[in-house]
Amino acid sequence: MNVFGKGKVADRSPEYAHAKRIVDEIARDECDVAEDMSSLIVSSWKRCVSEYKLDRGGHKGPEIVTSNELKRAVDPLDLLRHVARPEIERLMEQVGGSGYVVMLADPNGIALDVLSAAAPDRALRRVGVCPGATWGEEQAGTNGIGTSIASRCAVTIHRSQHFFFNYSGLTCTAAPIFGSDGQVMASLDASSVADLPKEMQPLVRELVSATARRIERRYFLEKNRNRAIVRVEWGLDSHHDGSGLILALDDNGRTIEVQGGGGDHARATNCGALIGNPLSAFMEIAWQDVARSAKSPHVERIGIAHLKGSDRPCFASLIAPARSAGWAPSRRLASGAAGACKLDLDFLAGSDPVMREHVRTIRRLVDKSLPILLYGETGTGKEEFARGIHEVGARSAKPFVVIDCSSIPESLIESELFGYETGTFTGARREGRRGRIAEANGGTLFLDEIGDMPLPLQTRLLRVLAQGEVVPLGAAKPIKVDFNLICASHQDLPKMVSEGTFRQDLYYRIAGIRLELPALRARTDKESVILGALAVEAQKMALGVPPAISPEALKILLAQRWPGNMRELRLALRYALACSGEDEISQDRLPNWLNLGAGDNAPSPVGDVPDAPNLIDALERNRWCISDAACELRVSRQTLYRWIKKENLSRPT
Known part of the structure; x- marks a missing residue:
């Protein structure tokens, strides 16, 4: 390894002096580093x-990713970027006057x-x-x-402490941002090209570290x-320094996630041992009810x-969940970037x-390693x-990768899903491609319209699910993957299995939990769904509070058949x-x-289900196979069950 670069370098050159300093420092004993080094x-130089x-000598400057690669880095951290923005702006107010620029980077x-x-x-x-x-x-x-x-x-890399001479005019102070699982989610950095006093560095490092903890x-x-x-706070001021613990509880009062601070007491607590246990298993609290205030409207109890x-x-405080017992669209829109509403499960369920x-x-089984199949x-x-399923699970901070099996050309779907090595085929990217399945590692893979996946690809997907590893095209070595799997289809997969167009063994690999989403016309809360969708669209159009709907217009909307369901609405x-x-x-x-004119003849039919034509004949023709009968009548199985109940029919013995 030639740390001095290629070719002969004059002894007087700054690059040579910088490289020689690194070599000399690496050669020293670790316990005897220079006074101005750490x-x-x-250790970083050695790495x-x-x-x-x-x-x-081969360093040509910073590497810049493509716009698509940047988008893939940005998407999994949307929520983090949103909540970090006020803190980053606050940090900018503190250090911006000294010529600093603040950056947020992903874990890579x-x-x-x-x-x-x-x-x-x-510069x-x-x-x-x-x-x-x-x-x-x-x-x-x-x-x-x-x-x-x-x-x-947290570190400060000051000018010539950078490994590459290109960056020797830069002073960088950065701190990692950790998730509740202890893994680095991001890094917060303040950088400047100004020649600032050395005494300022500890202050900036303290500000960056405190911002990262918040x-x-x-x-x-x-x-x-x-x-x-x-x-749980160790002192009255610990909520400022991030040394306390925060515990998220499920509906049964058990701890499902813990964020540990940096204080001695928090470090002494084995946060992993708290998961799955009720508070009483590791903590005794004397609770006291408190009156809510405008400053902290969700705090319900405090205690020693x-x-x-x-x-x-x-000190302990209990904060009520943001959701309410009732369903109010304006309160169910999750925070997100302007124009991008994230809808949680309670909002979608109404x-x-x-x-x-x-x-x-879902809330009971989401983290039980069961694949989920959504019909509708x-x-x-x-x-x-x-x-929404991904957001309530333990992997919510990890990637949510969507693959629409119906929209990818058959000639490209294999390389899109599994990736490929460098030079695998003509036209391939020089650096190869990782593949969408590998991108979902640690998070959730959502395969939309899986019924449209070609049979040869079904075989390869089955191997991925069975072995927990993916082999890119042109590669000999498999890559281990671990993700939650959610699949969706509007087709009748059991019927496709019987017809030989969908693999039976794959079907039983993806259908651990089977849920059918009812059509809009079959929902019993149609009016609430319409008002909720109105709130979403109003927020996307930056209208603030959604406008009212006149009774006549609402009556028309309620009476529609909505063959396109939510998309059409x-x-x-x-x-x-x-x-x-x-x-x-x-x-x-x-x-x-x-x-x-749909609302002229009848009152608003909230959740009304029309009469089924020749219901008994259709059931008998299909030997009471609900899936086949629903397919023949062009309705969902849920609608067919409602018709059977309405007609008080029962399967003949």
């Missing part, structure tokens, strides 16, 4: 030389967001202080973001906003607590008994429901909002492709 930086085999060191007090300095842009720049140690050598991720602690807690609280939260095995008392039962099933007509919201409401703005949505503002 063992953390020397750059020994593990990453970085060639200083890819810069996602860059915030500066003024237009970014050209900063040249060294990669911009979205899409890759700051992992493996690519950029010793630097704030990459070294904070590798060392799992982001962790904000993220935990937002992710568990629909769960009861218990906060004692952790078992510890003599020191601590008050429909079938959907509420589905949600109860086109437009019933299967992808949104799958995202949201399109109709978007049209009505575009025509009405913030004014009341009247009958003449509805799109003319609706049946505008």
Whole structure:
């Protein structure tokens, strides 16, 4: 390994002096580092030389990912970026006057967001202080973001302490952001090209570290906003320094997730041992009810607590979940970026008994390693429901990867799903492709319209699910993968199995939990669904509070058959909002492709199910096979069951 680069370098050159300093420091004993160095930086230099085999002479500047690769890095961290924004802006107010730029990077060191007090300095842009720049140690050598991720602690890399000479004019201070599982989710960095006093570095490092801890807690609280939260503080001021514990409880009062702070008491607590146990198993709390205030409207109780095995008392507070017993659309829209509403399971279920039962099933079984199969007509919201399932599970902070099996050309679906090695075929990317299944590792893989997957691909998918590993095209070595699987289809998969167009063994691999989403016309809470969809579309159009719907217009909407289900409803409401703005949505503002006379002859049929034509004949022709009869009548199985109940029919013995 030539750390001095290629070719002869004059002894006087700054690059040579910088490289020689690194070599000399690496050669020293770890216990005898120079006064202006730290063992953390020397360890990073050693990794750059020994593990990453970085060639200083071959470094041409920062690597910038493509727009698609940046999007894939951004998507899994949408919620984190949203909750981090106020804290990043606050940090910017504190350090921006000194010429600092604040960056948020993903766990691979890819810069996602860059915030500066003024237009970014050209010198900063040249060294990669911009979205899409890759700051992992493996690519950029010793630097704030990459070294904070590798060392799992806050660091300051000042000018010539960078491994590459290109970055020697930069001062970087970064701190990792941890998830509740103890893994690094992101890195927060403040960088400057100004020659700042050395005495300022500890202050900036303290500010960055404190901001990272607040982001962790904000993220935990937002992710568990629909769960009861218990906060345990070791002192009156510990909620400022992040040294306490936050516990998220399920509906039975058991701990399902813990965010541990950095204090001595928190470190002494085995957070993993708390998971699955009720509070009483490890803590005694003398609760006291409190009056709610505008400042903390969700705090229901406070108390003095004692952790078992510890003599020191601590403070505890119980925060009620954000969800209410009733269903109010304006309160069920999850926080997200402007124009991008995230809908949770309670919002999607509304008050429909079938959907509420589905949600109860999901909350009980979501983390039991059972594959989930969603049935339903086109437009019933299967992808949104799958995202809601992902959000309530233990893997919610990990990737949610969507693959629409019906939209990928058959010639490309294999490389899209499984990836490929460099040079596998003509036209392939030079660096190869990881594959969408491998991208879902640790998170959730959602296969939409799996019934459209070609049979040869079904065989390969079956092997992935059976072996827990994927083999990219052109590769000899398999890659281990671990993800939750959710599949969806509007087709009758059991019938496809009997016809030989869908593998039976694959069907039983994907159908651990089988849920059918009812069509919009069959839901018993149709009015609430319409009002909820109106709230979503109004938020997307930045209208704030959604406008009212006139009784005549609502009657027409309730009487529609909605063959396109939620997709058709949201399109109709978007049209009505575009025509009405913030004014009341009247009958003449509805799109003319609706049946505008549908509400004239009957009152609003909330959840009404039409009569079935020749129901008994259809059942007898199909030997009372519900799936086949539903397919013949072109309705969902749930609708068919309702018809059978309405006609008081029973299967002949």
